[in-house]
Amino acid sequence: MFKRFQTKLVLFFVALFAVVQAFSYFTVESTVRGSILSEARNQLSKAFEVFANNVEDTTAAVAEGSTILATDFGFRQAVATKDRPTIMSALNNLGKRINADRVILVGIDNVVIGDTGMASDAAASGNIVTMGTADAKFPFPEMISQADDEGRAVAITVMDQQIYQTVVVPIRAPVTIASIVIGIEINNAYVRKLVDKKFTVPLDITFARSDGDNIWTVGTTTLKQDMAKQLVGVLGSFNAKMSDAARTIRLGDGDFVSLVSTLATPPNSPKVDAVIQYSLDASLLPFDMLFVTLIGLTALTLAVTLIGSFVIAGGVSKPIRLLDTAAQRIKSGNYTEKVTLAQKDEFGRLSDTFNQMMDGIAQREAKIEYQSLHDPATELPNRLSFERKLSTAISEAEASQQALSVYLVQIGRFSEINNTLGHDVGDQMVRKIGENLQRIIKQSDVVSRHSSSMFALLLPGAGTNNVNPIVERILESFDEPISVGGNTVDVTAWIGEACYPEHGLNARMLLQRADTAIFEAKKTSRHYALYNAQLDPYKPERLSMMGELRAGIDRGEFRLYYQPKIDIASEKITAAEALIRWIHPVRGFMPPDDFIPLAEQTGNIQRLTSWALDTAIAQVAAWKAKGIDIKVAINLSARDLNNRNLPLEVAGLLTKHGAEIKQLILEITESAVMEDPKQSMEVLSALNAMGAILSIDDYGTGYSSMSYLKSLPVQEIKIDKSFVLKLSSNKGDEILVRSTIDLGHNLGLKVTAEGVEDRAALDILKSFGCETGQGYHVSKPVPAADFEKFFLTSRWSPTSQPTQAAQ
């Protein structure tokens, strides 16, 4: 909950404000209440004083008036002489004059002589009616006695269930002959007058009486009747002695601060309580408006606080939100949209920093991306970039039914240049080459650095039948030496081309095919080749052949064919070259060129060699047993020359099959030796020491290095058939062959010529002194059984007469 910063902030402000306001409200309320309470108590005691003063004042007035009458001689005479009519009219007159509600004349021994309150009609008519019975007594003799003693007596009394402020004045003539009792009724008019005219604040006053059983009755009140009843209901529980202590009484719905005072009454009189009350609610009424205003103000301020804090919190959290979303954008890699925060404060600075950070990241990322897609030396797109562009171009070409051409330009001797002239020069050189290439191709075409020594080009397809003229221009550009760092470098280049869609439907395939085409280009004088599936050693079907090759050895799908080798001088068979053949169960007859390189690349050549050695040695042993005493020549690959165990293996096989080492001729190529000359030399020396005849195969096509030829422990060279095939027609070949034969002889080596296809060639070779010949003129390679038959029956057989051989 409240995950948002803004919400938290707003809640804090509002809560703080509410707490402060509530506190201030209750403080004000409590202060006001306390002040009102204190004021109420103050007012109550004042009011009680006012009431007491009022009693005293009225008493004084009444007593004065009464005393005037009581000392009037005529009146005294009337009383003394019991002149009733006179007495009564005088009393009545007195009552009116001093505004008394009741006037009673009490004689000696408390006998009531006259009483204006006996009957209301009589009072109204102005006549005093006597008490009726002679023994009617005034109930408060103490007052009479006190008045006699002190000249007057004052008390609150209850007579006939009415509360009176009572004054007694004696009539002396000159001794006391009677007393005048004046009653001021404490009634509604009395309290109304008191409240309205004497009290300075609105107060309620209630007079209640009790007959001693502590059950109180409302005498008169300014309260509502139900409230007054409620009040007298609780009055009994008060200790009237504590009359000066104000207390709070709840009447109806309101609280009243109340002062309860028990008034002085004569012993016989019911008790009278005066209760003066101050309505707290009424007093709080003026403050209600204050509180309403306060609450209204609080609500208003709360709203303003809410809005204000929301806005302020928004002002604080908005930049944070903006930065938050900006950070999210950065996370997802979007650096273009900037944080827009037009503030001069920390947030503004932070957003600026954010934007700078985004720019920095964007720049660095662009740089990284550029670097990842470009070659640092040439600034050209790299292989990854080229492959992407090529893929895109393929998609477009596919959509528009267009053709594409991928060219790979291989720079020759690049590592040599790097090693001799330094990498800086190498880099400068490829940069120049790159610039040249860019100059040659169109702007829309793509050139990239594909590998350290290779460039790739992507051009619209010219079709498989036509060579793009650009190719020629590129190759021409390499005719001029490149000048770098004060050096002039001759650079050779080959171009391989692969076309979409003919040679591949995706970038990788096209590049691979173009790469393959380079191999072909290297074999040509043009230095250019279009991919040719026929020549591709990496055709996919060849991969499957790898597995089949291994299985084929185990399944005995391989055969050794034997081609006879004749002694040219005698024209008799002296040896046979064992040539491996694969009779594929599905593909049928497989030429060695189709699987030997594969076997070499996949490491299966050793197994194949082992099989060939085993088979050939077994065969030569078998033939020897049959009287066919010939040598057998077996081809060894470069891998075989790296196999240190080969001499031991050969020795083992010879022992196994009971053959002699001298029956073996091991044919090797110069290039095989050159792969690892040191290791090869060891193996060859061991074999030579064992007594095996070593022969250099395909002589004249490879390095044909004189120094190697001299150092190799070989006994024979085999002139490549390419020189021999046209021997009879090509003078150049004739010279080469003759020179080679002479060279071999001069080095003490025997010479074998391959590719002898006709009699003329054989004769020429014979005239040159070449020792051994081999070719279709004698026989093509044949299975062992056929060879055996050929050996025994042909004119080349050592068993036949040499005379027919001329045919």
Next chain:
Amino acid sequence: MVRFGSVFLLALSWLSAASAGTINAQINSDTGVAVANAVVYAVPAAGQPQPAPSKPALMAQENQQFDPYVLPVQVGTAVEFPNHDSFRHHVYSFSSSKPFELKLFGGTERQVVTFEKEGVVALGCNIHDNMLGYIFVVPTPYFAKTGENGKAVFNLPAGAYTVKVWHPTQKSGGADTSAMLNISADGASDYKVAIALKSERKAKKPGAKDETEY
């Protein structure tokens, strides 16, 4: 001084008669204080009533006061009311035994009232409310008034008497204080009575200032 003098003379006159007894009265209040102005009188149990004295008694007014405060007289005695003040008085009484009124008179006018009925006659002045005096009319010539020490001594012929006491502020309804005494010739009889008075203040002579407050 004057009052004391007159009592003394009266006593002397009775002492001169030969075969006479004496009553020694001592009147105290119930609180034990000697009560002045109490009238002690002895009513003979039998015999002819004695004739009233021919010489009038005096109830003077001087310094806005009645003098004496209490004047005991035998029934039928005439009382003169000489005014010694320079202003006039309006003496009256509403007492049922002798209501009368002596309207505004000065010192030169001789006012005489004869009291034929026994009883208390409270005297007032209509002009001066503070003036209060009593004439106590008794049916016997044998009476005396107590002095400040509460004593009253008087001679009387031997015989049976009812002795009573009266005082203006005596509470009504109190215990009976009368006594039957046999007076022998040359014999002295004691009459010691305690009476309840209304209040201490009332016991004082009228005319005190607090009386005039209202």
